[in-house]
Amino acid sequence: MTIRLLERQINLLEYLTSVGAIFGDDANRPLKQGLQGIDQASLRLEACFSHEKRMEKIVATLPRTFQLLKDDRPGIVREFVEACPSVDIRRIENARQFHGFMCTRWQAHPPEPPYLRDVASCELAIASVRIRDKAQTSQPAISGQGARFRRHPDAVLLRCAYDIRPLFERGVDTDDVAERRDVTLAIAVPSRSDQPAIFELSPPVFALLEELSSWTDRAGLGSQAELDELMVDLAKHGLLEVGS
Amino acid sequence: MTHFKPAPAVGIGYRSAIGDWTRDNLAHFDLLEITVDHCMSSGDSVASAIFDLVGRIPLTAHGIGLSIGTDVPLDLAYLDKVAAVVERLQAPAYSEHLAFTRAPGRDLANLLPLPRTEAVAEAIIAKVRIVQSRISVPFLLENISYLFEWPESDLTDAEFLNLICRETGAGLLLDVENLYLNAHNHGFDPCAFLDDVPAGIVKEVHVAGGVAVRKDFLARPFLADSHSHPVPDAALDLLDRVLTRHAPDTVVLERDDRLHEFGEILDDVRRIRSRIAALSEGPYDNSLVGAADQSA
Numbered sequence: 213m214t215i216r217l218l219e220r221q222i223n224l225l226e227y228l229t230s231v232g233a234i235f236g237d238d239a240n241r242p243l244k245q246g247l248q249g250i251d252q253a254s255l256r257l258e259a260c261f262s263h264e265k266r267m268e269k270i271v272a273t274l275p276r277t278f279q280l281l282k283d284d285r286p287g288i289v290r291e292f293v294e295a296c297p298s299v300d301i302r303r304i305e306n307a308r309q310f311h312g313f314m315c316t317r318w319q320a321h322p323p324e325p326p327y328l329r330d331v332a333s334c335e336l337a338i339a340s341v342r343i344r345d346k347a348q349t350s351q352p353a354i355s356g357q358g359a360r361f362r363r364h365p366d367a368v369l370l371r372c373a374y375d376i377r378p379l380f381e382r383g384v385d386t387d388d389v390a391e392r393r394d395v396t397l398a399i400a401v402p403s404r405s406d407q408p409a410i411f412e413l414s415p416p417v418f419a420l421l422e423e424l425s426s427w428t429d430r431a432g433l434g435s436q437a438e439l440d441e442l443m444v445d446l447a448k449h450g451l452l453e454v455g456s
Numbered sequence: 457m458t459h460f461k462p463a464p465a466v467g468i469g470y471r472s473a474i475g476d477w478t479r480d481n482l483a484h485f486d487l488l489e490i491t492v493d494h495c496m497s498s499g500d501s502v503a504s505a506i507f508d509l510v511g512r513i514p515l516t517a518h519g520i521g522l523s524i525g526t527d528v529p530l531d532l533a534y535l536d537k538v539a540a541v542v543e544r545l546q547a548p549a550y551s552e553h554l555a556f557t558r559a560p561g562r563d564l565a566n567l568l569p570l571p572r573t574e575a576v577a578e579a580i581i582a583k584v585r586i587v588q589s590r591i592s593v594p595f596l597l598e599n600i601s602y603l604f605e606w607p608e609s610d611l612t613d614a615e616f617l618n619l620i621c622r623e624t625g626a627g628l629l630l631d632v633e634n635l636y637l638n639a640h641n642h643g644f645d646p647c648a649f650l651d652d653v654p655a656g657i658v659k660e661v662h663v664a665g666g667v668a669v670r671k672d673f674l675a676r677p678f679l680a681d682s683h684s685h686p687v688p689d690a691a692l693d694l695l696d697r698v699l700t701r702h703a704p705d706t707v708v709l710e711r712d713d714r715l716h717e718f719g720e721i722l723d724d725v726r727r728i729r730s731r732i733a734a735l736s737e738g739p740y741d742n743s744l745v746g747a748a749d750q751s752a
């Protein structure tokens with residue numbers, strides 16, 4: 213029976229993304245239907261190259277996370293390969309896959325160090341914000357009667373159990389350990405920059421931004437003059453979008 | 457009567473990781489090759505930096521995300537996005553790999569070879585025609601480096617490419633490094649490949665430098681297309697041979713690793729230029745090579 217090319221391509225990619233091919237566990241296992249006759253050592257090399265390329269993308273997106281994994285890294289990577297084959301060429305999607313895998317894993321095995329979860333989430337947020345297309349929005353006068361606000365769609369809000377910002381400012385090579393305290397962060401691209409920044413927000417401002425997930429009239433937010441000042445500041449930091 | 461053709465424009469593949477350096481060094485290049493996928497999925501700042509180059513230096517368009525060889529219909533929405541990017545870049549041509557990278561449920565993000573048969577060639581021919589109907593500039597196919605072969609392949613690399621290019625009018629982006637690696641890894645004569653490809657079909661050329669890979673499960677070292685090291689002299693010798701039979705519009709150095717070895721990149725560009733200059737007694741008129749316009 214002739215096997216359609218597509219089926220053979222699917223079988224090939226399943227093999228090339230398998231733990232067996234990448235780590236050589238079942239190097240001598242017979243290949244699936246439609247792949248017989250292909251040199252298995254060459255396929256294994258192809259699997260290794262593709263895996264290395266994929267992991268380079270993920271490590272480049274989550275560098276601090278991988279530094280913190282230390283000796284656990286090989287075992288975790290192997291589990292990841294088994295659970296999450298590559299489904300997308302993009303760096304961010306592969307990083308999202310890894311982050312999702314780790315979140316699931318942390319339910320059974322708490323993160324070590326304990327602030328690893330916050331570091332990984334923050335790194336993924338930075339990468340996501342970096343690649344988003346900036347919305348083309350007007351910035352009218354904030355105090356105008358018709359002004360409306362919403363949280364900037366590119367901004368990411370993050371509740372952390374540890375103050376991880378020093379690890380981003382100084383890197384994770386230092387002996388610093390992230391301080392245990394609840395921190396509310398926002399990651400956004402400030403208006404005069406093209407790079408994401410991490411801001412610590414006070415809990416009330418964080419709550420306000422959480423609420424502003426859709427357009428809200430200025431009038432509905434109260435009448436304090438300080439509010440206008442705050443809105444200007446948030447807009448400047450790329451956290452708030454102003455419409456009319 | 458002798459017809460002179462301008463010498464090929466020499467440049468590099470634009471990589472955003474060294475975007476600032478590239479912009480500061482445009483005078484060294486005649487063109488930049490833009491990966492269209494980087495304009496579509498790497499975010500605003502990467503795309504803006506690329507589109508800001510339009511008008512400052514000629515740009516040509518190269519793709520990595522089409523997967524023309526996957527045995528499913530082409531992604532037309534993707535192609536339409538490519539068409540828009542190609543137009544915005546004012547690129548004179550759009551190239552893609554004769555390969556597949558994905559199948560439903562998996563995306564390896566690595567170029568894989570196709571069985572070289574007439575049946576597969578016919579399927580690709582139909583797809584190339586669709587690409588040509590949606591992209592307004594000439595379409596070029598690139599030969600890939602491959603580590604394994606499908607057992608039923610009964611056409612040579614050159615026969616497979618020739619068949620597709622002849623039926624569709626598509627040109628060839630000849631990756632000289634890939635040819636060099638394949639010839640080494642699979643034991644064929646690269647010159648025979650070059651002799652079998654019709655004169656004039658090569659419209660663009662890629663060059664790069666890779667590494668030898670040794671693994672305990674390999675009988676012998678494999679050369680890998682890592683785009684990480686200086687172009688080997690043997691690959692430049694093949695470039696000489698290409699230039700004697702073809703008149704490509706561009707020669708592009710690809711570099712994806714050890715990107716900050718700027719000296720190596722510039723030295724490779726210089727070596728490519730000197731190979732072209734050495735052929736100046738031949739079919740090329742090197743006086744027509746101009747540096748990039750930096751006035752913008």
